[in-house]
Amino acid sequence: MFTIFRPEFDDYARATIAEQQRMYDGGLSAEELAETQLARIAETVDYVAAHSPFYREHLRGTTFSSARGIEALAELPFTTKDDLRERLFDLPAKPLDKAWVFYETTGTTGRATPCPRDEYDSIVNNVALTLSYRGIFAQHGDRHVVAVLGPTELHSTGDTFGDVLRNLGHTVVKMWPHSPVVGFPRALRLLEELGVTAIVCTPGMAISLAKAAREEGVDLRARLGIRLMFALGELASPAMLERLGELWDASVYNCMYASQEASIMATCHADGHLRTVPLTNYYEVIDPWTGLPAPAVDGLRTGELVVTSLYRGAKPLVRYRTGDMVRMRSEAGSILETLQPIGRVRDTLLLGGRRIVAFDLEQLLFTHIRGVIDYRLVIDTVDGQDRVTLQLDPVDEVAARRLDGPAIRAVVADSFGVRCDIELGPVDAITSTGAMVSWKAARIHDLRVADDLERLAALKIAAGRDAR
CATH class of the missing domain: 3.40.50.12780 (ANL, N-terminal domain)
Known part of the structure; x- marks a missing residue:
């Protein structure tokens, strides 16, 4: 009022x-x-x-x-x-x-x-x-x-x-x-x-x-x-x-x-x-590595989102690089576009020699997994080949028995060309830190590289939450 x-x-x-x-x-x-x-x-x-x-x-x-x-x-x-x-x-x-x-x-x-x-x-x-x-x-x-x-x-x-x-x-x-x-x-x-x-x-x-x-x-x-x-x-x-x-x-x-x-x-x-919200933001989608406009393919633009504020508030931004990867699609008969965030630019992964965005990895997994309360992935290299260990916390024992391990392993292998192992059991509090740090730090433990600042921060937050 x-x-x-x-x-x-x-x-x-x-x-x-x-x-x-x-x-x-x-x-x-x-x-x-x-x-x-x-x-x-x-x-x-x-x-x-x-x-x-x-x-x-x-x-x-x-x-x-x-x-x-x-x-x-x-x-x-x-x-x-x-x-x-x-x-x-x-x-x-x-x-x-x-x-x-x-x-x-x-x-x-x-x-x-x-x-x-x-x-x-x-x-x-x-x-x-x-x-x-x-x-x-x-x-x-x-x-x-x-x-x-x-x-x-x-x-x-x-x-x-x-x-x-x-x-x-x-x-x-x-x-x-x-x-x-x-x-x-x-x-x-x-x-x-x-x-x-x-x-x-x-x-x-x-x-x-x-x-x-x-x-x-x-x-x-x-x-x-x-x-x-x-x-x-x-x-x-x-x-x-x-x-x-x-x-x-x-x-x-x-x-x-x-x-x-x-x-x-x-x-x-x-x-x-x-x-x-095109009356309050002007949107650009760029290639995050070149800074050039991302081309529209069949009305779909994929790349890093850049926004310019269209109102004079306390802190308007001009051509602000959000650091977020998005997919934007125009809609027939509408001045609005659909916008799907697909992960931060720095959260992209090289898996099996392919560049993977966080969104596609999670979407694939949970299209084929039901009855799970939480999850985390551990990535390692064995004999020169990437390997994913999928840690799943089932809702209960009935859900655990219903998980189709062979089917999950097969879809990961088919989609990303890597071996997948599955471990069932509790997942610690690090998965709750995504909003404070990043999806990757909360959900991925990549043993192929040294821990970065985001993962270390996620571990610190998780330790405090576990202690309570």
Whole structure:
């Protein structure tokens, strides 16, 4: 209700809702969108060049004029994660006392970067989520009690979902099971006692809760009434989401693609697909190794995502290299594109002499594996040949007996040309660290190379969680 006290933001919020609703209703043509994007890119470039100490230097000698067309954007330099880490408070276009909230990246494998947000940031991004999520919730009942199971210290998840769910008229319970104040037994008890119908969490958190329920003797399907799960913060293939749905007896959505630095870059729609938000971001897909545009093949672009902010918030970004690999596909009759994150650029693997992205590996495995609560892969070289050991934690003994080991080994061999061994048993807490570090650090132990900073960070976090 802060807009009641700030009329200028009330006007901006109403205009943003009207514009985005028009876009979702199909009332915005491709030509209008292109004109709007060109104008807003020019506004963003002028704005950051005037107000951000970093961009004043970074963009010196370059300009962007909408009259020259979108091709001129390629003449501007990229902004990288290293720029954010090195320049810190030189990068925002507003001083901190002009923001309404301050967040940081996790800083688990490098210096945490500041991510202040002002009212414009929150309005633009939360409107996009509110309009997208309205249809999802409507499919599962009129009223929901939603548990947001994420960290609150210096992190945006609780604030964002608190605002969006209030917009939609649902009740919010914010709790972080890893906190010593809450803990997993209390979290499970509250999910049951409060009649929680939906949860917002990472896939790793959903798995950790399921493990805790198994230890506490809580039947997720019989005692809890979770109808839908909004998964976020980690790589999640459709096959993994389907397995989580079976585990929890719930509909599971990969609810957004976002980061602390760049905010919301794609939102989930009622059909379960992530789609772009082209009124707030301009999207490029590049070859991560050359920096050149990735070609579209039958409407599909695959490569590293680059975004430019189309609104003047606290920290707009120009040609920001996200470090994430995506697949983007145009849709007939729509100005939106579907967007599928497929893993970080640095999470690509060489397996059996082929370059593999994290998404394809997980999708393959969980298309053929059921009844498993968690998993991890160990990669080694034996007699000059790569070998994968697949560590699986079955839900129970019945599920363990149903696993078709020969079929799983055969599909890995056929798809990746490597031998696969299978080990059954508990998987330690490192698999819960994906949102803090990376999918690869949480899910892959590659014995062919020395442990890097991300794996060491994941091990440290996991040790603390195991100790509790």
